[in-house]
Amino acid sequence: MITASIIGATGFTGAVLTDLLDGHPQVRLDALTSISYAGRRVDEVFPQLRVDGEYVPYDAGRLDASQVVFVCYPHAEAHPVVAELLDGGRRVIDLSADFRLRAAELYPEWYGFSHPRTDLLEQAVYGLPELEREAVTGARLVANPGCFPTGALLALTPLLGPLSPELVVIDAKSGLSGAGRGTTEKTHFSNVHDNFGSYSEVGHRHTVEIRQELERRASSSLSLAFTPHLLPVERGILSTIYLKPAVEMPEQQEVESLLRETYQGEPFVEVVTATPSLREVQYTNHCRLAVRVDRDAGLVKLIAVIDNLVKGASGQALQNMNLMFGLDETLGLERRA
Amino acid sequence: MITASIIGATGFTGAVLTDLLDGHPQVRLDALTSISYAGRRVDEVFPQLRVDGEYVPYDAGRLDASQVVFVCYPHAEAHPVVAELLDGGRRVIDLSADFRLRAAELYPEWYGFSHPRTDLLEQAVYGLPELEREAVTGARLVANPGCFPTGALLALTPLLGPLSPELVVIDAKSGLSGAGRGTTEKTHFSNVHDNFGSYSEVGHRHTVEIRQELERRASSSLSLAFTPHLLPVERGILSTIYLKPAVEMPEQQEVESLLRETYQGEPFVEVVTATPSLREVQYTNHCRLAVRVDRDAGLVKLIAVIDNLVKGASGQALQNMNLMFGLDETLGLERRA
């Protein structure tokens, strides 16, 4: 049995992770920490969760029994806690952005803080298991990928070499849970229901994360545009991706084959022919990918769907944990979450 | 008073048009025809409409009193009726695609029928009032634009000259009413609600319509990709458009100014700075446009929102009628529809 704790367990990702860990046959839940809800029962805060437990204040000293700690704090608030836990000998999976960017100099511009622990940035493994399985297995600190980057990178990475994209446009549409539990005008039912719109059309923080991961693997530089939108839907991200190859236009079959070969045997990535929709991945840890070659436009279109809170956050975090502890990667992830 | 009839009045566009014409101070409704609902009252078929009237079978001979006839039949079924009405001396606004394409040779490939009336194709005016006001005014036959082309063309047309786009990507998201009243698996609540997906990712019929209208006005050829998606929303289309200029990247202000100048004084086109959402145009004849220049990506992003059944269909048809009969263009279009 692995003993696990969650720091900041009462956001959306924390709640889904609580449910997943509670159902995992090899995990014993240690501490669930919360600043706002300390002292309250899990099923009182989330009546839909049938988990026995009570939130406690964060106290690094009382987490010694935890072999792994999931940090679900917002960016800029996570890194001090992550550092403290690592220094105390815990293995950490950080769901924030605080260790995703490799270059410390990017933090001030993109996240508004100067990163104090470049030593840990170097250790951090970008936890996209299908692309980084080996590194994750041995990691002490996993930087769990952002929700938008997850689907986009799974779709694009296998094509970087063969297609040498010179331009990539990612038009992404996310369910509202991606905006978090905060009660703002943006998350008010009346602003979301029967409505649709974009936000952060230029300079969304996930742009730099996607670019970093693409450029690590691409031979040459590429232009990248990313536009997120908010759907009147609870769960899921669908990204429609437009890739302009520098090479001759491939056949649809060729592109599909590139994806199928990369993900052959992967339990959570499915390359499909019929158009996928959010429904097919909601509440699961799956990513579905489809290809459409648009010869007239000179573009390869890719469609990637995931559940933003599962494969895009907590499910992927659990998948990473399974890898880190030598367990079957799908353990605790077969059921809906 | 203008006497007007609607052929095929019981689809979504027919119903909205019925409501609009009924509320128009200068229109007298003549015949509302329907194949399936002949003999039934309007408010029985559409209890939300408070319109006095009964559907009748189509009979060209009984439409002599109508100065204008709106044809709301599906493509391929509209053109024989349009031809008969024009031959009988009526002015016609056709909401189908049957007279939108200028080149008769495109019909077999894109719409599956050989066009029998190339003479009428030549007469037909593409009814986008903001771009074709003069032609519409004198038209006997108006081909009312498709819902997707309307927003996209309003956003793109003013930029064709100044920006010389070499690549245009239109990622469009439509409310479900765009799929029509037909009861299919696609329109079943359980397939739409809390779901999202694309369709016809390559070769949607509106692609050729958009390309025709862009190429008429562009100095050089361009690559065009169009991808429609279905939103779990009743009304509205939001198009996120990516334009790669052949010229040097403009400033955001420059692009906004190009749009503002083109649409200055236009009652139904609004260039805005804050991100627009569907809510702002639903049930109205307005189109809202916004610009975001993404310098890193080398792209100009445009956002266009309309109501697919109003500015994207029946409202625009009424706007065209107002022009054809010398009325104030906004008459009957101030209220929600």
Add this chain to the structure above:
Amino acid sequence: MITASIIGATGFTGAVLTDLLDGHPQVRLDALTSISYAGRRVDEVFPQLRVDGEYVPYDAGRLDASQVVFVCYPHAEAHPVVAELLDGGRRVIDLSADFRLRAAELYPEWYGFSHPRTDLLEQAVYGLPELEREAVTGARLVANPGCFPTGALLALTPLLGPLSPELVVIDAKSGLSGAGRGTTEKTHFSNVHDNFGSYSEVGHRHTVEIRQELERRASSSLSLAFTPHLLPVERGILSTIYLKPAVEMPEQQEVESLLRETYQGEPFVEVVTATPSLREVQYTNHCRLAVRVDRDAGLVKLIAVIDNLVKGASGQALQNMNLMFGLDETLGLERRA
């Protein structure tokens, strides 16, 4: 032209009222006051409103030009303003509950404050035009009815004498806009969307308002149960009402006739045979009523639908204003709001 102001114009009822007054042919908008948004433009706060104007702080001294003032403050905050305006000679339509209850002694228990102006309570007219037309016409102070009472009272009042109900159960379902613009857990999209539940199952404040109005008109006392629920819908209230008559069970036709006779000629109350749904009244000032006699159960079932923000609030307020100023009751209320 009537000069009108709105106090607290940036809640949902204030916004709908702003739109309605702006479109009213006989109204000139004077002041739109707001505490939080003073200095900001209407179309900046509500981009879907195409109203020219700016919010100002409340200042009774600057409202002298207003012949009528609509007060859209929450209960307990409205009465001081209402009193000040009346004392200053304005006619007031109060959309809060502060003058709906006739008996001052009810306020501490139901609304948590002791009413300081029993003199005004006596003057206040309960503004349900179809039942109180004459009183409204001459009123200086109209207490605009609550959203839930409006539909229920229109359905029940005509039956009080003939059916002598001994028990009335009102099971009401409201769109989320009834919960207001406040950003709370209750109004977060993720708690409302694809969900449904009741609240205030016993002792909701509208219970006492409904009971007061029923008992004023009923010959004998009756038992009354009221249960509100929240729908994942923006607009509308559907109340399913169960009435146990003390007299012999009537035929369905008899009950329908009682309603039809009462509301004959009323522009906004429609007695229908087919089952009504929210769609039929959303964004309108209409109330639709239907009857189902359940002989086996010994109950008369009534269904009442309204738009909570129009007939249930701002539309009805405007209808009251029309009456107070001798205008056609439907003026400004023909269009969707």
Add this chain to the structure above:
Amino acid sequence: MITASIIGATGFTGAVLTDLLDGHPQVRLDALTSISYAGRRVDEVFPQLRVDGEYVPYDAGRLDASQVVFVCYPHAEAHPVVAELLDGGRRVIDLSADFRLRAAELYPEWYGFSHPRTDLLEQAVYGLPELEREAVTGARLVANPGCFPTGALLALTPLLGPLSPELVVIDAKSGLSGAGRGTTEKTHFSNVHDNFGSYSEVGHRHTVEIRQELERRASSSLSLAFTPHLLPVERGILSTIYLKPAVEMPEQQEVESLLRETYQGEPFVEVVTATPSLREVQYTNHCRLAVRVDRDAGLVKLIAVIDNLVKGASGQALQNMNLMFGLDETLGLERRA
């Protein structure tokens, strides 16, 4: 391992059952039959199901290996198949209404057919496990309860003796999946989304089923009203129940205790104090019950929530199967479905 088949596996209940049986550790799926989809793969018809298999035509002769057969046909079409399977020695769980009513003479009036197998009606066990555990265990034929009766009966049955209700009103609200996969005007997204309404306000078929089960257990007769409504929600039923006791009004605690005692130790029935909502039971086999005593109205209010496709259909069917085969009742029902 239990070998199980599903007849009519491509409706909503069949699809959920397929998923549940596929995930059940003690079940081997034998045949999945379908008239319309024979020859097609499960994951082609339902891309959200990750079940390996292909639909086959119904052929009783090829079901000999099945120890239990679930029949998911519509009422009136199920009974011939059920009879054939029973005669062939299979144990059957019938999800239709064809064996729910004990009195054969009720079928012509309520279901429009004359029941040919009164011998089987006598054998059939009404499969509400919490109330009929022993009978289900030994049953050859289980009549799986209707979705509306399930929640209502779990709420009401424990109170029949102690409270002697003289009147019961059940105001039920169901997610759209209750209307089935049929593509009709009623299930079109545009008629359901952002809308709400009742249907079959008098004489819905579940009324007689509820009355039968209440009267079997009540000492005296009672008046019963049942009104179903359709929610713009995919899954779940919330019933608001009004019970007028013939005895003195009980305290809320007393009623809660009656429910808690009855369901103590039950894995799937939860008596809660906070108001339950659909969210808390969607995709699970749980029923949540809450009590509100309305002393002023002289009524006990009960709230019951279930998932109509799980506890209201396929999950309950699986729970019945577990009982029939001596398995832990919760097996295969821990995960979301």
